[in-house]
Amino acid sequence: MTDQTTPRLSEDDLIARYFRPLATDPGAFRLGDDCAVLTPPAGEELVLKTDAVAAGVHFFAEDPWDLVAKKALRVNLSDLAAKGARPLGYLLALGLPADWTEPQLAAFAAGLKADQGAYGLSLLGGDTIRSPDGLIVTITVLGATPVGRMVRRGGARPGDLIYVSGTIGDAALGLKLRLDPGLKIRLGLGDREAAYLLDRYLLPRPRLALAPVLLAHANGAMDISDGLMLDVSRMARISAVDAEFDVAKVPLSKAAHAALQADPTLVETVLTGGDDYELLLTLSPEVAEAFERAAFATGLTVTQVGRISEGSGKVHARLTGGRDVAFTNAGFSHF
Template structure:
């Protein structure tokens, strides 16, 4: 069979990526670098996340959705910092068997999300991948000078909020690996599709960024699971965190699955890929935060509170010696601790 004809790298850039480079900072991809002038009185917020076939998505997933996921996981981090997204850089490692129609879908997925979230492509690189598709995006946003909301800003007495619902992506991945679980969990077709979609295509809470900036002392996005990420916030802030398992917001699909299989609570609380926002808000700002979130049409739920540092705690340092479970306590209906452990997504 003849080798399919594919455009050269220059032709690939001109055909699919130059139309996405709508900001003057990119020079329409006609130079080796972009040049950015920050908005007056603003700091730049930079974030890089990579996604790879077989790790963050399935090799047969549609390329428009894969492109959107790669962009959205970065926009989620910017939102958690209270930043307004400006643009992004894209590094793309293509497998040797990529097809023109896949690249058409990839560019369309990016274009649709650029229009939705108000960003533009500023540049990047394309190379050949020895294995599957790999996408690395560096997203750049802006906050007023000195105002970026860090994960280490939680303080004792703060209320702990999450956006959206948790656990859908973890359950969606379980369904991808074993479709028969849908029947075992008693899911309707719509509920099954909801969970599958939440794994494939996260919803970055860009509209929540103004509320985070105005009212949260600390915030981060939940990419690796509530238990692990809450532990990271606690250690960075030098505090303990208490989470009420019954308060954690669930979609109707996740609630039905949990009712059928109570052991799923561990996956819901510790599974990754939610890309919701965890925010620590001073109690005096809680009502204003809730109103600001509602104004942005983003649901937020109080799931716990921030306490004093755990006894004998220490900074985890570069070696990560302190475990998440030492910082985070999950309690159930009887107000007694639930053993969840420090499970969640880890690259290594």
Template structure:
């Protein structure tokens, strides 16, 4: 009977095997032109010229301004390894469309830069492209072009979205006026709680399965309120989207407008799932107020325009809540909740 002995340097052989596998995979992968033609050209708009040129061609509507915004998403920073590719694609486009909506801009199209790690697979990319095409259709924001490269680090993607507004009508974040009502769409805090569920906190065990599923979905799939863009530009005095937390983003908007705010925290809209979480663990209310990734619209509205804004929001099935008022001063906004007062000094999320 013969005996076999393991190689002296199994770890070294394992590394060589892995490199060999990667090389073999790369030999059978499509090149950049084939990749673009297969996965992205089918979902591109006419202005993208079939993604066969170096640039897209877009003619703005007459008497309209272009509004441009860009956001980068990095694996393990903006989404987690293992998140479904379709969800990553939807989030990448959704967060940019949300920025356009806050400016009162109607989506026109977007550019995508995609840096794929060495171990990317065609199955992952096919699912990503499918989700991206679905999101582009849902948001009325088609693909116009972009770039695809190989990354030596984490998966990274950047979307630059373009929108249009009638000339001079973009809604800024710097123009809140004393006496304006402060409004917010949808519900607040769901995404932050959905992300927190990933660490299996004690309060999560008290929630029903539907509530957990709702919060998890709100983290994975932002819901930009793009159908509200026309109403924002018609009714809002100042606006931005809630990407880095209600308290921090409100403070940012008030600061650049040279004013402050008083917020009735009991009027900040919570979903049934978020309310159940706060009832299970009351301290979560502060995570709700400061957590990011809501992608709701935060705006100030002159009182005379509120009824019109409500009707416009109702017509596109978007919940609208009045949560406070703009006041004179330069101090941090004050949040009044259940008889107590608090000023949040945590600021909004920052990468640096």
């Protein structure tokens, strides 16, 4: 463990130098106590989520640490967005590999700082340990919604319209390009298209601007992290309804569209790949117009892709001709 060439900071000094500046909430006590305190604002309750990302599993060991930090925070923020919640703060458990360097740690803290500013939250506390292998980052995020108002995954009702935010499949295609550098040429993708897809894998965009819109209009919602098909099926099962969606309506980026034109079998990657971090939601047709107007005002796109019907958790993905699509892989498991 000792390294004769690079003098290492003690854990206390490391925290003081890189993490204390991130602990802006008074309840974090400048990371100078064993615990933090937090009170939800009056009339609100806390919404909690913990998610871990590990080198070689959720990101590549060579990814820059500022982007790893942002990804670790954003996969958690994406869940808050889907629940209609506003972020308040987070706790960080950081497992550092034996060969960490100070520039890497400085980049990690800078990534967190930028996202704290962008999404409006504070570091509340943390723990730094030596990881037995690569970098591993566990973040627990705390948000707030009015009491009893968190948008539930199990709230979809028969007759509801199904919407998704943004575009689907970009991150899964980006991962494919990352793993197979020859694929870009074979699909005839331009540099900008390939870069777009690669970036979508590297850096989720939690749709927090839509959180208040979901809170106002959605019956059920979750974030899409393990593939649209699997996540729709989870929502249908827990809501005790069926879901029908029209594959032709699933929104695609220009780059994903180009990839699918070159190889139509990639539709499976698009619909079952992971890491979209877009929102999946259902709402009553009566509020659809108001929802679309409010969503439009955020600058983010939402697309109606299907409808909820009575049932018992089945998902029907229809091609334009009316035929059901079958997939060999129901979704991506991070596990």
